[in-house]
Structures are given as structure tokens and as C-alpha cells.
Amino acid sequence: MSAPQEAILVLEDGRTFRGESYGATGTTIAEIVFATGMTGYQETITDPSYRGQIVVMTAPHIGNTGVNDEDFESRRVWVDGYVVREPSRVRSSWRANKSLDDLLTEQGVVGISGVDTRALTRHLRERGSMRAAISTEHSDVEALARLVNDAPTMEGANFLADVTTPEAYVVPAQGEKRYTVAAIDLGIKGMTPRRLAERGIEVHVLPATSTIEDVLAVAPDGVFMSNGPGDPSTADHVVGVLREVLDRKIPYFGICLGNQMLGRALGRGTYKLKYGHRGINQPVQDRTTGKVEITSQNHGFAVDAPLDGTFETPYGDAHVTHVGLNDQVVEGIALVDGPAFSVQYHPEAAAGPHDAAYLFDRFVELMDTHPSPHSSKVTA
Structure with a gap:
């Protein structure tokens, strides 16, 4: 079994978290926000209101029921990035036809796992929502931070x-x-x-x-x-x-x-x-x-x-x-x-x-x- 691919999360104020790739590989830059629901992750990621946002799940264990074709809230996944602490290794629901990781990969959503989401959420509560990047391609934190700070903010965004x-x-x-x-x-x-x-x-x-x-x-x-x-x-x-x-x-x-x-x-x-x-x-x-x-x-x-x-x-x-x-x-x-x-x-x-x-x-x-x-x- 190959080693998991490394991923990095960089906030616009320079705070950095390292973890493993979850979902698609690549780089995504968007506003980072946190969601406190302990269930309903499939409905969350398919909610069009999350267009233009990287979503941090505060619940530590995500993906245990997999995903299915019935619980989509729209035609696709809308989150621009996804951050979880501990992805489930198996899907346990009889309704599931694929894993959350597979769905994110299919739809090109770059994510990161193994992140201390409690520390990240506390940081966002204190500093406020901000721009961030998740990348499996870049290891230069300063260069990635510059890309983040050059990205447009949510103010003035129309999706x-x-x-x-x-x-x-x-x-x-x-x-x-x-x-x-x-x-x-x-x-x-x-x-x-x-x-x-x-x-x-x-x-x-x-x-x-x-x-x-x-x-x-x-x-x-x-x-x-x-x-x-x-x-x-x-x-x-x-x-x-x-x-x-x-x-x-x-x-x-x-x-x-x-x-x-x-x-x-x-x-x-x-x-x-x-x-x-x-x-x-x-x-x-x-x-x-x-x-x-x-x-x-x-x-x-x-x-x-x-x-x-x-x-x-x-x-x-x-x-x-x-x-x-x-x-x-x-x-x-x-x-x-x-x-x-x-x-x-x-x-x-x-x-x-x-x-x-x-x-x-x-x-x-x-x-x-x-x-x-x-x-x-x-x-x-």
C-alpha cells in the first residue's frame, strides 16, 4: 500500500496545518469557514450556498455512512475545499454506494485530512473567516500564502x-x-x-x-x-x-x-x-x-x-x-x-x-x- 499523499493548508494570516490528501489532488483557494453539524455531511457539501468556500467540519469523524444518490441537495458538490480531522476508513450504511473520499475525488474537490480541526476552528472564531488554500502540489508555504492573499475575497462575490x-x-x-x-x-x-x-x-x-x-x-x-x-x-x-x-x-x-x-x-x-x-x-x-x-x-x-x-x-x-x-x-x-x-x-x-x-x-x-x-x- 502506497503512503498517503501529503497536503498543506495555509490561511491568509500565515497559520499553517499539514495533513494528508483527502479527495482530489491539486490546489484550491477560497474563503475558509467551519460547520458545526455532527451529521448531514452529504447535504452540506451539496448545498449551493457553500459555493466559493472551503468547509471545515468540526465533528471529528466524517464519512462513516458514505454517500448515496438520494441525499444530494443539488446536482453536484459545491464546496471548493474540504477539511476533516479523521475520515472514516469504512462506510457502514446500507444506503451508501460510494465513499465520501471517492465522491470528492470524482468531483474534483481538493481536501485535507488529519488536521486539528478544533485548533483551526478556534483560530477562525478568534480571527474570523478568511481566505485559505489547500494544496498537494506546493510545499513552499510563503509562496502559497502569497497566492492566497492575491485571491479575491467573499465581499463583492456573486455566484x-x-x-x-x-x-x-x-x-x-x-x-x-x-x-x-x-x-x-x-x-x-x-x-x-x-x-x-x-x-x-x-x-x-x-x-x-x-x-x-x-x-x-x-x-x-x-x-x-x-x-x-x-x-x-x-x-x-x-x-x-x-x-x-x-x-x-x-x-x-x-x-x-x-x-x-x-x-x-x-x-x-x-x-x-x-x-x-x-x-x-x-x-x-x-x-x-x-x-x-x-x-x-x-x-x-x-x-x-x-x-x-x-x-x-x-x-x-x-x-x-x-x-x-x-x-x-x-x-x-x-x-x-x-x-x-x-x-x-x-x-x-x-x-x-x-x-x-x-x-x-x-x-x-x-x-x-x-x-x-x-x-x-x-x-x-
Whole structure:
């Protein structure tokens, strides 16, 4: 048996970790972030929101259930690099048809194992997310560090053209059809349309480049905007479409990047978090009910809005509906009297907790109480 190939991880501040190659060989440079989930690694790496990022798994043992064809959240693996402490030597699930190492290799994802991920995570918590490189090709740390520092940062990054669907498609309602929703794909996970379809919604998934005319052509009862990668300040076209939706009083629900789009459409700014929220154990309080839910999250930017009281928008007053309990970050906003709300986390939660599944029901209730003037029920 040949000796494992050496790999090196270099952060932009010069911190260096050495280990063994895991996945594809080569060199990758991207923002490095950590994810705290102890399960769901396949769903994590196939979440388009991780485009442009090297992901550090804080759980020490990764890969024990292998991978399968059913648990993909999108058409491919999106992480730009992968860091684990101890990869499983065998896959133990009867559902698995290949190992995680094999999948990363097939899809050209450069990774590293044997890294002290606890020390690395503590470093990122103290210093913040930053650029980094994983390489099996370069042994000169200083030269690799120069490449890292010459690479673009996440601020100003726009990956929507990479992750969105190239053409529209329909996910049919399960059981009796109740509503039609236009879902703008900013990096949508496969579980999201399924959660809507379970509630009798026919989901028309549209590309991120769609215009308001494309949205209205669906004759929607509501509009949904998904999670997605990159800097929300760059998505001006999407914000413009959402403002047209709000002008027409079509019920709106957004998650993750879709929450940041609503914040921007309402006139608020966004900002980059020090190290973001990534994992399936983030506590959030729903201020409309007082309940606390454990949520699945993956975001590095947040909406800048006052936590208390209301704030003025071109569409009437709005307020913060959900707050992260770890750091008091805005986790949800809504119009006080208008048909629009959004949350910063992932209520479809694959993998993860199901505390927030009620939000899909809340969207149905919004369409019940605020009929869209552009609905097929009206235009028929």
C-alpha cells in the first residue's frame, strides 16, 4: 500500500496545518469557514450556498455512512475545499454506494485530512473567516500564502450564475393542488420545493435571471426566494424583481439569501459576519410567539435592521421577527401589514432539526389571507 499523499493548508494570516490528501489532488483557494453539524455531511457539501468556500467540519469523524444518490441537495458538490480531522476508513450504511473520499475525488474537490480541526476552528472564531488554500502540489508555504492573499475575497462575490438552474422546471403539488408559487432559484436545495409541494403547492422553479414578467407568467399565488452563496450586496437584479413583487402585493417568503434580498428591498443594508453561522444547532427566538427553535443555518452575511420596534420602508412599516440567541443577529423580518416575510435560516433542514417547518405553513396562511392579484384563480 502506497503512503498517503501529503497536503498543506495555509490561511491568509500565515497559520499553517499539514495533513494528508483527502479527495482530489491539486490546489484550491477560497474563503475558509467551519460547520458545526455532527451529521448531514452529504447535504452540506451539496448545498449551493457553500459555493466559493472551503468547509471545515468540526465533528471529528466524517464519512462513516458514505454517500448515496438520494441525499444530494443539488446536482453536484459545491464546496471548493474540504477539511476533516479523521475520515472514516469504512462506510457502514446500507444506503451508501460510494465513499465520501471517492465522491470528492470524482468531483474534483481538493481536501485535507488529519488536521486539528478544533485548533483551526478556534483560530477562525478568534480571527474570523478568511481566505485559505489547500494544496498537494506546493510545499513552499510563503509562496502559497502569497497566492492566497492575491485571491479575491467573499465581499463583492456573486455566484448566482454558477448555482441557479439554467432553465425553469416544475415540482408538482402532492395531493390536491392548492396554490402556485414562483420560486426564484438563488442556489435552492432540493428539499425546499418538496416541503412546499407537501402542502399542495405547485412550485415553478425559475432562474435567478428571471424578470418580473417571467414571474407573472406563472400566475403565482406567492413568490419564494431561496438560499444561495455570495455577497447579497451584488444581487441588484434580484432585489429589483422583489421590489416589483412587493409593489404588486404578491405574498412573499424568503430564506437565507432570500431574507437578505427582502432586507435590501425594504431599504436596509447587509454586512459580513465575523465567522458566520453554519451548522444545525443554532438557537433562534421567534418574537411573534416567544418560542425558541433550533435551526439549520449557513450564512456569512446578515441584514442590518433595528431589533426593537419597527422601521420604515417604501412598503409600510416592518419589524424584526426572529433573532439569533447566540449573538443577537437578525434572523427574520416581515412587513407589519403587508404580505411579506423571510428568515435567515433553513426551515427545510436537510439534514437538521424540524423546529422551523411551521414557516412553510405560515406561507400558506399568508396566501390564504392575502390573495395575489396575479393568481391564476383571479386571472382564469
